[in-house]
Amino acid sequence: MKPARFSYEAPTTVAGALAALAARGDEAKIIAGGQSLAPMLNMRLAQPGHLIDINGLAELEAIRVEANHLVIGALTRHAELTRHGLVKECAPMLAHAASTIGHYAIRQRGTIGGSLAHADPAAQLPMVALALDASMEIACAEGRRLVPAAEFFVSIFTTALQPDELLTAVHIPLPVSHKDRREGWGFRLFARRAGDFALVLVACRLVETGGRIACPRLAIGGIGPTPVRAEDAVTPGTGDSKWIACAAGGVAAAAGIEENERISGEFRRELLAACTKDALGDAMERLR
Amino acid sequence: MSEVQTVPVTLRVNGEEKRILVEPRKLLSDTLREDCHLTGTHVGCEHGVCGACTVLVDGRPMRSCLLYAVQMAGRAITTIEGVSSDGQLTPVQQALHEAHGLQCGFCTPGIVLTMEAWLAENPAPSEAEIRDALSGNLCRCTGYHNIVVAIAEAAARLRQAKAGE
Numbered sequence: 001m002k003p004a005r006f007s008y009e010a011p012t013t014v015a016g017a018l019a020a021l022a023a024r025g026d027e028a029k030i031i032a033g034g035q036s037l038a039p040m041l042n043m044r045l046a047q048p049g050h051l052i053d054i055n056g057l058a059e060l061e062a063i064r065v066e067a068n069h070l071v072i073g074a075l076t077r078h079a080e081l082t083r084h085g086l087v088k089e090c091a092p093m094l095a096h097a098a099s100t101i102g103h104y105a106i107r108q109r110g111t112i113g114g115s116l117a118h119a120d121p122a123a124q125l126p127m128v129a130l131a132l133d134a135s136m137e138i139a140c141a142e143g144r145r146l147v148p149a150a151e152f153f154v155s156i157f158t159t160a161l162q163p164d165e166l167l168t169a170v171h172i173p174l175p176v177s178h179k180d181r182r183e184g185w186g187f188r189l190f191a192r193r194a195g196d197f198a199l200v201l202v203a204c205r206l207v208e209t210g211g212r213i214a215c216p217r218l219a220i221g222g223i224g225p226t227p228v229r230a231e232d233a234v235t236p237g238t239g240d241s242k243w244i245a246c247a248a249g250g251v252a253a254a255a256g257i258e259e260n261e262r263i264s265g266e267f268r269r270e271l272l273a274a275c276t277k278d279a280l281g282d283a284m285e286r287l288r
Numbered sequence: 289m290s291e292v293q294t295v296p297v298t299l300r301v302n303g304e305e306k307r308i309l310v311e312p313r314k315l316l317s318d319t320l321r322e323d324c325h326l327t328g329t330h331v332g333c334e335h336g337v338c339g340a341c342t343v344l345v346d347g348r349p350m351r352s353c354l355l356y357a358v359q360m361a362g363r364a365i366t367t368i369e370g371v372s373s374d375g376q377l378t379p380v381q382q383a384l385h386e387a388h389g390l391q392c393g394f395c396t397p398g399i400v401l402t403m404e405a406w407l408a409e410n411p412a413p414s415e416a417e418i419r420d421a422l423s424g425n426l427c428r429c430t431g432y433h434n435i436v437v438a439i440a441e442a443a444a445r446l447r448q449a450k451a452g453e
Contacts (some may be wrong), residue, residue, distance in 0.1 A: 001313070001333075001334035001335065002313065002334075003313040003425075004313070004314055004319075004361065005292070005294065005311065005313055006312055007312060008295070008312035008356070008358050010359070034350075034354055034355070035336060035354055037336035038335075038336065038353075038354035038355070038356075039336050039354065041313075041337050042315070042334050042353065042354075043335055049311065051356075051360055055359065079348070102408055103339070103421075103423060103424025103425075104349065104402060104405075104422070104424055105339065105350055105351055105402055105424055106336065106351070108348040108350055108405075109344075109345075109351070109354065109355075110346075115406045122414050148371050193423070194420055194423035195423050195424060232408060261381040
């Protein structure tokens with residue numbers, strides 16, 4: 001349980017990190033919080049020759065509102081997401097989801113950018129990014145680009161990030177609320193033990209206009225190589241318990257669930273129906 | 289495979305600075321034990337699951353097996369040896385002692401350091417919240433019951449002490 005040998009550098013600016021990436025090419029790996037990477041290094045599942053530590057990049061720690069978006073620096077720790085006023089106000093689903101990641105000590109070190117770039121299909125934040133229509137701000141030598149979550153997650157542990165690029169921030173559109181439009185959110189997961197990776201996760205947003213409930217976003221994690229969107233399976237309706245049960249059944253029936261040798265697809269479909277029902281119920285309760 | 293290369297790093301552990309030479313791949317947990325001779329930090333799973341190696345970094349509990357010593361320049365590390373400065377047990381330690389919240393003691397340093405920080409942030413936890421927070425520290429002796437009792441008692445004493453200030 002000791003990592004293979006690697007060399008190490010700790011740039012202090014994004015430009016310095018990009019230069020290090022350019023110089024080192026494929027042998028380099030970025031380390032942020034390291035709560036997923038360090039176990040892989042320790043178990044020698046990953047053996048990069050060089051680590052570029054971005055924990056000193058203070059410019060990636062800011063959380064601010066800019067042009068109708070909440071902009072969260074990639075180095076923001078999960079624990080900070082759970083308690084930061086702007087996150088709780090503008091993206092309460094994200095604050096809640098972060099509080100369910102791993103354990104208390106893990107959340108003190110793990111980062112939002114690290115979780116998104118790692119792209120574990122059973123992780124909370126990739127699914128939440130999809131549910132919130134987040135975009136990833138990516139820096140490379142030529143400049144910066146924004147990639148929507150729907151295009152960012154390519155496959156298991158694989159994102160749109162190129163080897164010479166660095167994820168620098170996450171942009172989340174601010175919710176639109178006024179007297180004729182109320183929005184609520186739900187987030188549910190099922191894990192066998194506290195802190196384990198979830199078997200199934202669901203995040204949804206509901207909108208009420210003129211007494212009618214629509215579901216503009218519903219995202220599912222843990223059932224395939226990337227989180228997926230599934231709001232098309234929900235027909236607008238009254239929002240009562242019958243509608244919720246019907247919508248949850250529809251989502252579960254329509255979902256493409258990858259078979260896996262440890263947990264049967266049938267069991268995960270049942271979990272998906274239950275998590276979706278609870279998430280939709282929570283979103284109805286939270287309509288405001 | 290590159291040659292063995294060590295780099296200098298200055299660690300600040302329990303208020304004392306120590307300059308050491310480490311390979312970049314050396315875990316903070318191993319460095320604390322082998323280079324700083326602070327063996328109260330216990331090493332269990334070495335991949336972040338068991339919580340035995342938890343230390344405070346700038347006041348926040350973190351797995352020292354998921355940190356590399358080379359990353360710790362400029363950080364203030366607190367290990368179990370430094371949690372109490374005056375030879376007195378902290379309220380968390382005292383309550384664990386009184387409630388028999390430990391048997392073999394292997395998991396205890398990690399639990400103490402986690403709870404020192406967690407109780408500061410959660411001064412009035414419910415039993416369910418205590419159990420959830422403890423889920424990051426594996427104990428194979430106690431069955432957790434007496435640890436939960438101890439943490440609740442420590443929380444109550446810390447609240448009393450604060451009210452009396």
